[in-house]
Amino acid sequence: MNRFVRHWVHCFVASLILVPTLASAIGNAGADGRFERRDSFHFTLFQDVDLDESGGLRGSRHFEQQVLNRLEGAYDLLDSLLSLRPERKIEVYVWDAQIFDARFAGLFRFPAAGFYGGAIHIRGEEQVTGRLVRVLHHELVHAAFDAEAPRLSLPAWMNEGVAEWFEARAMGKRGLSKGEQNALANAVRQGALFSLADLSAPSFQAFAPKAAGLAYLQSYAFIDYLVQAHGERDLVQFNSAVIRSRSLERAARRAYRQDLESLERGFRRSLGVRS
Numbered sequence: 001m002n003r004f005v006r007h008w009v010h011c012f013v014a015s016l017i018l019v020p021t022l023a024s025a026i027g028n029a030g031a032d033g034r035f036e037r038r039d040s041f042h043f044t045l046f047q048d049v050d051l052d053e054s055g056g057l058r059g060s061r062h063f064e065q066q067v068l069n070r071l072e073g074a075y076d077l078l079d080s081l082l083s084l085r086p087e088r089k090i091e092v093y094v095w096d097a098q099i100f101d102a103r104f105a106g107l108f109r110f111p112a113a114g115f116y117g118g119a120i121h122i123r124g125e126e127q128v129t130g131r132l133v134r135v136l137h138h139e140l141v142h143a144a145f146d147a148e149a150p151r152l153s154l155p156a157w158m159n160e161g162v163a164e165w166f167e168a169r170a171m172g173k174r175g176l177s178k179g180e181q182n183a184l185a186n187a188v189r190q191g192a193l194f195s196l197a198d199l200s201a202p203s204f205q206a207f208a209p210k211a212a213g214l215a216y217l218q219s220y221a222f223i224d225y226l227v228q229a230h231g232e233r234d235l236v237q238f239n240s241a242v243i244r245s246r247s248l249e250r251a252a253r254r255a256y257r258q259d260l261e262s263l264e265r266g267f268r269r270s271l272g273v274r275s
């Protein structure tokens, strides 16, 4: 959980809540009104990071090209790992960090590194860092679910859990780190674990920082548990059954041949919870 308290988290924002705020933010044309636009096959990138030059290795053109290359790589990985292939072009805004904070901090009770609300919004950095790449992978999952099932409100444990899992998997991580396992063990000892029902709002944006940290971690841990216990292919089947049937229960029975409640019981048992 420390990871989430220390670092910025990335999230999904229910677009209905966001529309007025975003419309006014983007209507003002961002930082200095000079969003650079660049397209790749699946993405349209707008970036407003305060870079001094346009050419050269530290210039904005190189930065934009690198971000788009990473996004296209993430798109291919999303297809091969999760069989998600959003058809429509995805818009990605990379904001100057200060302007991002000034405009969007009020949306969350915790610091956010990026969010998805009809388009991907990233708190920019001046270089393509590992952190930036992680956020791009994470937000792409939200964008893909939204593209595949536009009016389907997924529970945050699924939307954030799959995004966290994909982000970690893209970085070559399989399974929870020792620190993450310890944080969960602490939550179990303190009786602080959330139920899936607690994590079923469309987003965690109203959660206080510490609770949000645990909520993200637990959502990731639940998806990781499903993968460890049943394999990656069943997760693909679960996701596509949710999108098709719009029912978590039907999807759980189809992919895992059990109901959500018994999957949750198995997860809690795996954490040593005695019920």
Ligand SMILES: [Zn+2]
Pocket (backbone or CB within 6 Å): 010, 011, 012, 138, 139, 142, 159, 160, 163
């Ligand atoms: Zn997210």
